[in-house]
Amino acid sequence: MAEHEIEFTIPFPKWHRPGRMLWQAGFTNRGLRWLRVSVAVKARKDSKLADSRERVLIDAVKARMNGDNVDLDWDSFDLEGRPDFHVRVWKAMRQIPFGKVKTYGEVAELAGSPMAFRACGQACGNNPILLFIPCHRVVAANGIGGFGCGLEWKRLLLGVEGNFLGSKA
């Protein structure tokens, strides 16, 4: 299937660290297929936009990084071919309110499989759409838990929502 990729950079919040983050996204004809971030290492030009879905995404990301509770429609995601259980877990995560957290166990229960807290962690790690499938709001029963691309990102994403769980001081 044809996949169209875009990328753009925006500055880190000043309280977090200097520099910019690089956001990259992939679209299919069905919708947003994946979204991820990394630290922008060298200067880049933002992609030229081919269609309006891309502008909507970029605006939403910027708003979120600015602390606003903006969301995208579930139906605008392309989750085709993903394991059923993963999709259930991802959907369950979206029930966690902006700025709040739930444990892996609680999310597993929301997903209809209360004892699958560990499998739930795997589903989190496989989340293809960072930020809008809010895996950063899922924490361990005893602490902040893990994060695929590094705990700093989890702290940042929670931080922009006003939740500073796990940050020191």
Place this chain on the structure above:
DNA sequence: CACAATGACCAAT
């Protein structure tokens, strides 16, 4: 198909 191995876990030693 039948396994074994792998995890961003959990609760109780």
Place this chain on the structure above:
DNA sequence: ATTGGTCATTGTG
């Protein structure tokens, strides 16, 4: 800090 218990997914034969 260690351990035994959980479960869905993925890889291997």
